[in-house]
Amino acid sequence: MELRLLRYFEAVARHQHVTRASAELAVAQPALSKAMRDLERAYGGVALFERIGRNIRLTEAGEFLLVRARSILAQVDAVHEEMQARLGVRGGRVTVGAPPTVGVRLLPAVLAAFHRLYPQIELRVREAGTQALTGMLAAGEIDIAVVTLPTIERGFRVTPLFEEELVIVAAEGHPLAQQRSIPFAALVDEPFLLYPPGYEMRDATLRACRRAGFTPRVVLDGGDMDMLLRLAEAGLGVTLIAPLALGSARLAVLSIADQELRRTMALSMRDDPATSPATLTLHAFLAERLVRRTT
The missing domain is CATH 1.10.10.10 (Winged helix-like DNA-binding domain superfamily/Winged helix DNA-binding domain)
Structure with missing residues (x-):
């Protein structure tokens, strides 16, 4: 159980x-x-x-x-x-980094619950893609990061959290909207909306396009999560996302039939014996609360 x-x-x-x-x-x-x-x-x-x-x-x-x-x-x-009490967690400051989907959809409720248990610990949050977060973690700018696996840097303690399928979203009135599943090549003539460089979702989109044998026609390069969703909702283009990002957006959600597009999210922190008790406490809390399954 x-x-x-x-x-x-x-x-x-x-x-x-x-x-x-x-x-x-x-x-x-x-x-x-x-x-x-x-x-x-x-x-x-x-x-x-x-x-x-x-x-x-x-x-x-x-x-x-x-x-x-x-x-x-x-x-x-x-x-x-x-x-x-045993670890002497009487205070401290912990900075957490996360991509937009996790930072907006999951972290608020979890950090609020943590604060109720540990009100003396000051929390800070940074939002960025996995590449930037990994660099911040290595440089000591953040203490804990939620990242997409795999990460290549050594010296980190990595705890897998959950895995989810990536999907294409488009406006509800899009010609493909009535289909539940499509081959990625069906998007060859579609305008694409991309995350900024450094975000795994951008890299996953470009990899999927290459495997399908085409270069995407990009109409917006560098938008944040909410902007991409709103532009897709307005019919400007399609974008690849994790279902966690959807929120209240009214969009057609299309599974990809011929490619296994998934991401695994994980907690990452420096493997350092001098890690503060406050950081260790938050890491253990996040590892328990962020484990989830998606449908």
């Missing part, structure tokens, strides 16, 4: 609503629903919830699990606090 599933279950049970729980947890609603199905399967297919209109209610089995889950999670949080 993963702590992640128990935390998800507790939030869904508390809100009695999957959408509100997904907003609190910063987890996509389909991924959260799948996690609840996984939890039910882990207990032999027992139903933990029943639907009442748009809301849900715990079954008798769900009520029993909620009591146990809250007890377990309270013990885990108590261990965090005890380790804080």
Whole structure:
């Protein structure tokens, strides 16, 4: 049993609503629903919830699990606090670097939860692509980074977090919008919107185009995540993204049928015996809270 599933279950049970729980947890609603199905399967297919209109209610089995889950999670949080005291985490400053998708969609809720446990630790956040983040980490400008694997620099401690499929997004009225899956070569005549140099999503796009045998026609080079999504929504072009980036954008999402386009996200920090207790504490917290599965 993963702590992640128990935390998800507790939030869904508390809100009695999957959408509100997904907003609190910063987890996509389909991924959260799948996690609840996984939890039910882990207990032999027992139903933990029943639907009442748009809301849900715990079954008798769900009520029993909620009591146990809250007890377990309270013990885990108590261990965090005890380790804080043991390690002498009385303060400090930790700088975290992350790409836009993680920095906007996942980190806010996780860092807020960390701050509630460790209010004496000052947190700073830097946003950049994997290449820049790896350089910042090596130079000591940041303490922890969320990066796309693989990273080639040695001397780092790397903890894989989650893997997700990359998809093409286009305006809802796009001619390809009715298709769920396309070969990448179907995009040969499409205008592309690209992330700036140094972002793995840009490199992944260019690699996919090369494998499909064409050079992309770029209409915008260097936009940030929200700009690319809004421009795609407006019909200016298509872009390759991780589903985590979607947010509330109204876009057609197209899987790629003939290429396996995926990314693995990981935590990275310098493998340094002098790493501060505050950094070690945040690293352990992020490693637990950012582990997630996508659908």
